[in-house]
Amino acid sequence: MTSDDLAAEVSHTAAGGNRHPSAADWGPGVLAFGAGVNIAIWNPADPRCRGVSALLRGHTDTVNAIKFNITDSGCHLISGGADKTVRVWKPSHDPSRPSYEQVAVLTEHSASINTISVLPDCDIFVTGAADGTMKIWRLTGAGADLIQSISLKPRMLPLTTALVHLRGGSVTIAVAGTSSTIQLFSRPSEDAEFELQASLAGHEGWIRSLDFVHSGEDILLASASQDKYIRLWRFRSAGDHAGIKLSDVPDAGLAATKKSLSNKAHRVGLETAKFAVTFEALLIGHEDWIYTAKWAPSWTDQSAPRLLSASADNSLAIWQADEASGFWVCNARLGEISSQKGSTTATGSTGGFWIGLWQPDVESVVSLGRTGSWRRWLYDRAVDSWRQQVGISGHTQEVQGVAWSRDGSYLLTTSSDQTTRLLAEWKRDGHVSWHEFARPQIHGYDLNCISSLGVNQFISGADEKLLRVFDKPRAIDHLLTTLSGTPSTVDGTLADAANIPVLGLSNKAVAAVADDEPADGQVNGHADEHQVVAPDSVIHKSTLDIDHPPYEDQLARHTLWPEHEKLYGHGYEISAVAASHDGRLVATACKASSIDHAVIRLYETSEWREVKPALTAHTLTVTALAFSGDDLYLLSVGRDRQWALFERNSKEPTRYAPLIANPKGHTRMILDCDWAPTAAGHVFATAGRDKHVRVWKLADGQAECIANIPAHVSITAVAIHHETILATLLLAYGTDDGCVGIVNLSTNALEVTQQRMLPVHHCSSAAITCLRWRPSVGTGKEEQNLAVASEDGAVRLFRFQT
Template sequence: MYGDANDQQSEMTAQDQLGVKLDYIAAGGNRHPSAADWAPGLLAFGAGNNIALWDPEDSRQNGISALLQGHSDHVNAVKIYDTPQTRCIISGGADKTIRIWTPANAGYPPYEQMQSLTQHQGSVNTISILPAHGLFISGAADGTVIVWDLSDAGAKLIQSISLKPRYLPLATAVALLGDGAIVLAVAGTSSSIQLFVRASGSAEFELQATLSGHEGWIRSLDFVRLRDGDLLLASSSQDKYVRLWRFHKGANAQNVVINGVADPSLAAVKISLSNKAHQVGGPNCKYGVTFEALLIGHEDWIYTARWAPQTSGSNSPTLLSASADNSLSIWSADEASGVWICGARLGEISAQKGSTTATGSTGGFWIGLWQPDGRAVASLGRTGSWRRWQHDEESDIWVQQVGIGGHIQEVQSLAWASDGSYLLTTSADQTTRLFAEWKRDDQQSWHEFSRPQIHGYDLNCIDSVSANRFISGADEKLLRVFNKPKAIDHLLSKLSGISATVDGDLADAANIPVLGLSNKAVAALADDEPSNGIVNGNTDEREVVDPSYVVHKSALDLDHPPLEDHLARHTLWPEHEKLYGHGYEISAVAASHDGSRVATACKASSIDHAVIRLYETKEWREVKPPLAAHTLTVTSLAFSGDDRYLLSVGRDRQWAMFQRDAEDVDHFKSFVSNPKGHARMILDCSWAPVGCGYAFATAGRDKVVRIWKLTDGEAECTTTIAATTPVTAVAFAPTASAQRVCLAAGSEDGSIQLSWLHAGTFQLEKTTSLPPALCPSGAVTRLQWRPRGGSSETSELLAAASDDGSVRIINVSE
């Protein structure tokens, strides 16, 4: 492992000389209660098969700093293991492995994999740590809990516990008892908690007690030590309750408290409230375990319950619970009565609950974490986005801060705005997202500024028609055209320095009507103006807008990028047009550079459906007849820089070129093709920049990129660039410099290669591969360079979309 890291570091140094660096990474978090941990200066969380590193306290707000690659399936559990000497990260995944990550000697990324543990036979779902004793514990879907010893030499298995009666562990917690004994709490797909104890001098944990009371699966366990030496164990369950259990030295039972109700008969809760005292501990130090309190207030499954850091040794601990009811609750015991009360509730208000996926519902909070100093909390929701709240000491209120987010499934495609002002991405998670720079003072950082399309189908392709319009294609067999609303135009102008739209009739905002499927343009209301179901100025009972989705003028009058609440509800773009005609899922779309026409294609297994349909963008009518050349799915389309030619490539291994009719500019006709362009299917194509003649690149599953030059009506292959894996994406840089043009190629294994070609002959001059740390861990689905848009910058920005769910913006300067 270390040898690989050193090789990577030397390669990274070479790339630094070329000026290659990551400007931005967007990736959504995994929906698993154990998939994140927060320590000073670092919040690590599972993002697909990767581990994302983020410092929420960084004033620059640069978001994710790195993605650690190694797991071959989703990361379910992450723990940051701190000792006085060093820090490491322990992760467990659906690939049945546990991986130990230690600080890298130098360079990027900051952590490298030291060890991979393969003893589990099922998906690893939980990890808990006890650094003071060099221990960590893992639980997996094979029904076992494994105790590990962790030292500088690595991790070593010291005990494997087979759970009986058999259930799958979803949560573990470990803490020190008196006299050197260690208690391990295990729970999961049963309604009870098992307590294992390893006495001082003993080699193994033994089952000593089973705590019953919950009526659903238990998703989270957490210990906290009180000032008097007692322990409190919090358990959160799918039965919508949090239970607290007290570990008291001796056998003194405590009174049961239900949300402040000492008499259980006064609480309308049909639940077992046995206060039987259990005995655990070593031979010389016994602890009585009793039921302490039942916390009632959540309306849905509770995924996590975490104690606040004990920074001052307080005997009044604070608990944070995160629930599928879209809320976080902060609980503490009243000093006078000892009654546990909810002192703060963060997240969604009840009027905004129950919304569907198509209208941007958050779908609950899966993870709740405390900042290491206890002054802030963070939560991960269904959309893969992190929210943060900072506690304001003066006003004693929790104020929401800017978070981060990203796609939670494969990113299928991306497109820069025609002027390069922002980046659009689209994904199998059925959302389209807009990323732009936030420029303030002497700092700038990339953020998600809008979620223009929240759909009910997987989205496959996208392209920018103009600076204020884009088109996307989905599995629903049609394409939709969207216009930028005034609210987003104003926000981008204010925070990103993008010129506001002067001309053009932009709608205020957009909404999805009740039971509707399309984003409708709506007028933004003043804060004191009631919502009355008016859409486009016409009252229509069939299109009454949910009051919780009415857009007020102040909703996006922000001095920072939108929070997740805004993104999910108030940043939709109004739908302008639907394009019909295809019989199967849309596979490719391309807009001409002048925005006058779009070309589309769908998945096809026969020549009848393997056609390219053209639409003009004034009336959005199809230009017939469709263009025929392919026999199987067209995988990519591209217009030449002057829109004179349309290039298509497909699974039938051929590329075809169509020329615009000189007399009827809306029509294209077959010009030239090569039925054997590659030995296997062609996956992408790209035109060379204007000024370099008519030349284009094609990328195929046969592991090569071919450069073709058009001369006198014939296309000749001038250069072949070999790769080690199938090439899935290719993109020419928008401009040529010093008689050279750069070509980026992305592969099925996630690698990205840059090739510099002579701008006239297109002969290969040099090739370099980006360091693996800068590249995705999954197949590259789309590459696109940022259009210059009049910029005088010397570096180029390359956007990369990947099957690993990440979006990357790579800064390249020669």
């Protein structure tokens, strides 16, 4: 194959959103949100539900704030992060590149950026950071120029800002954060600098969100706080309302002490065009901190403004003034009902909504929750209600491992965010898109590794020093069969579903009940007073009888897999796990700083007992394990710079014995390994910190290095396709800086015939942690799929056409 014979494209990207109220914005036809150190681009209204279309690389730490700025000169995307930088992006017109490209990096702040606000149809924007300053900028062709820097006093860290045009040409900035007051800055004249003109008191907690909207001749400011309330403030032209008593000199210290419903008026604006600011309304209804409050963007001067609020009580609320009385009321509430909140366990509260956004045409709203998943609701005019739609999801921490099912029908991913997720294809009407179909494991420890045991079982290892085996429930099998078109693998041993009992730690198998049956807490079909299940978490047979991928509330509550077994024996955090191809054995290892713990333990899967004695060869942590395609050999690599081979006992297939070891396989620690298909002989590859992939061939009990593949940085992952394609072996490797290389090896001489790197804009912004080729069952040899896991929290699926 030549370079033109192997065309790569990203078929799916899964990335969870950052939990920061300012970390997303919905612009024309696209929503941008912070996903770790990346910026994810997603079109929620895409009828094909293709999810994230691009991840923008640039920031070196968590992205906290994102804002679109649309002017006559075009559309800019402005982002700020914990790396203390503000970055300006412009749309890219190159179809082979991401949709936005970085044009400027602003480094004037000395701490994490928390908020960005823009002025519609204007080139001015404002940033606020944890250094206690607010900076005003003007966009230019080359990026942005700093106009003014303001140190907020009394000492306050800005968490939210908002900008508005006042009549007469004045601009007012509202800023709030780690205090209970809102500070208003305006210019006394058009050529002067911004200065503090008023402080609005009333809130009793930190203020997390500010937003302006025009209401006829007046302007409304909404402020949302951790005191569980939203306050509305009205800006009136002082000349039109001469009877309003204006405060003479704003006193920030005095205002901060007043917690009453005072209607004292303040003046802001130009000397020739003053506005009076008075308290308008107190919106009561949320039961926990309110993170965002956003006005509906597209309405006329004659229509009544609507406000969308997102709260940690796991709900979105839409507020509007009643036409008859003028009182502000909540006319729609989206999210979870009270009985589903409760504790913050795996199946209890999902931790609330951190972000709520309107679609620019106001026909849809989205919210981001603690799990990193986006939910979407679409307004149905026919029935005057909001209907939930398919959203997107992804891990929120480093993805540590991926594993395909043995038939390639689904992909399992596991992460430091303490969840295991199942991705599969949704096939309908000629369209194919990838989605999260299940969340089999919601854990209390960081998950480090995973391996598939056939099509109905997997095993994962975590920081809790033990491994857990899970079985696929009937509900998920039915969902995969219905939506993905995969053959059903149901047998008599599979449970209907799984749940976590009250005060329990393990997923328990439960029997699904009919919709009209009572929630009696049946476990495995029998009532057990010691394993009582919360009534709102009982699985009904119709719960997952759906024609679309599960929504986030269904994923978090109804797609767990029952736990089959726990494997004990290791003394430290699990570092590696591998299952044999025949499914009889599981090999495991844990973190180790001495030879006593740097052992490989084998467990047979019929009775789940350890096969003793443990295998010894390494002196430090074993980083990866792999069985050969015929299970004749077990390969291990470790931080002690050596690899070791163990051979299966011909008389006792569950026992392995040391065959050979190479203490100088690499000059630095070895981080990953994999076997080539047995059609090429017993060939394996090792990858290490010494920036090399070495390919070894086993013959007559000895291993010879037959190929050496160099890279520009340390290599952290390697994978060889389990089938030969056009007399070629496909080898992929991942690097410490997030790049992925593809190498073609001839099956005869095992020589490198081609080596190339995937485009940088397709690659990760952090180290690659795991690579796995999809088994070619049912897909043919014209298309190859590679799953890539990374420390940037994203899972990328690449499709290669040959």
